[in-house]
Amino acid sequence: MKAKPQPEQSxxxxxxxxxxxxxWQASAAGDANAEHEIYDDDAxxxxxxxxxxxxxxxxxxxxxxxHPGKPSGFKVKRILGNGNLWITxxxxxxxxxxxxxxxxxxxxxGEVVHETQYFGDPFEAPAWRSQWVRRRNDGDVRWDxxxxxxxxxxxxxxxxxxxx
Numbered sequence: 001m002k003a004k005p006q007p008e009q010s011x012x013x014x015x016x017x018x019x020x021x022x023x024w025q026a027s028a029a030g031d032a033n034a035e036h037e038i039y040d041d042d043a044x045x046x047x048x049x050x051x052x053x054x055x056x057x058x059x060x061x062x063x064x065x066x067h068p069g070k071p072s073g074f075k076v077k078r079i080l081g082n083g084n085l086w087i088t089x090x091x092x093x094x095x096x097x098x099x100x101x102x103x104x105x106x107x108x109x110g111e112v113v114h115e116t117q118y119f120g121d122p123f124e125a126p127a128w129r130s131q132w133v134r135r136r137n138d139g140d141v142r143w144d145x146x147x148x149x150x151x152x153x154x155x156x157x158x159x160x161x162x163x164x
Contacts, residue, residue: 028074036061040111
């Protein structure tokens with residue numbers, strides 16, 4: 001049995017979703033000030049693949065503002081979340097190269113206090129897997145198995161938050 005969300009929690013989640021939409025729209029538009037409004041002054045951002053940790057909103061905004069290869073394409077695929085933990089899956093194009101990206105954001109008092117971002121390069125699917133998978137029509141190379149269950153449930157903190 002799924003617990004009904006409390007009105008206060010639903011309102012908070014709607015405010016977070018609105019803030020996320022504004023954040024990603026500002027990111028796509030290159031509006032660094034609006035993009036970083038979502039972060040707490042003492043926010044931490046981790047890039048596990050490079051071993052970097054950025055401390056504070058001002059450092060994060062400065063780092064992104066000085067990126068030598070400004071993004072030329074930015075597309076949010078989906079946003080999933082519940083309570084104070086939200087995940088965004090999106091693509092960024094840097095200097096003609098596509099990067100599949102996942103952002104995991106932790107909120108407190110309506111602001112991001114911790115973000116972890118993962119970046120992945122696209123790769124050619126090996127031929128040996130072709131009998132079990134199919135290519136997506138939108139050109140996205142994400143997994144889409146023919147024998148996948150009708151519903152794939154995503155859970156966070158033991159709560160079911162989404163299905164496909």
